[in-house]
Amino acid sequence: MANWARGATHPLKLILDQHEGTAMQHMSMSDTDITMNGRQMWLPLETILDGLVDMIDQGKILAVDETDSGEQERVEPWIMPSYTEQDLEHNLEAFGQLDKACSKP
Structure with a gap:
């Protein structure tokens, strides 16, 4: 091709x-x-x-205007944040579970 x-x-x-x-x-x-x-x-x-x-x-693609000062790569008017609040919450929960599992005798 x-x-x-x-x-x-x-x-x-x-x-x-x-x-x-x-x-x-x-x-x-x-x-x-x-x-x-x-x-x-x-x-x-x-x-x-x-x-x-x-x-x-899921908030992984957002429409923003020219006043947005984020550092994400842009395809006007769209940005793709590095992570979302939901991503952060899921990862913190998983880390907490891992920490708890590793702390058990």
């Missing part, structure tokens, strides 16, 4: 094969060497979009 996405500007976002109805998510132009090598599976567009909606529902 030709690497036709190379000419796009950073970031690439969603790459769609209209003939097949499949898509692939690119976070940056540097992903193309991996994702466009012919070995990666393209997914139905609906699957990709469902995944993005799930990430929005």
Whole structure:
């Protein structure tokens, strides 16, 4: 497969094969060497979009305006925080359980 996405500007976002109805998510132009090598599976567009909606529902993708001063990589107006409050709570709970298990005689 030709690497036709190379000419796009950073970031690439969603790459769609209209003939097949499949898509692939690119976070940056540097992903193309991996994702466009012919070995990666393209997914139905609906699957990709469902995944993005799930990430929005979980707070893993946020819409912000130009006044947001966060340091996350941006695909205007979207950002992908490094972690969410829910991620932090789950990890702290898991760490607490691990600590408790390791402390038992």
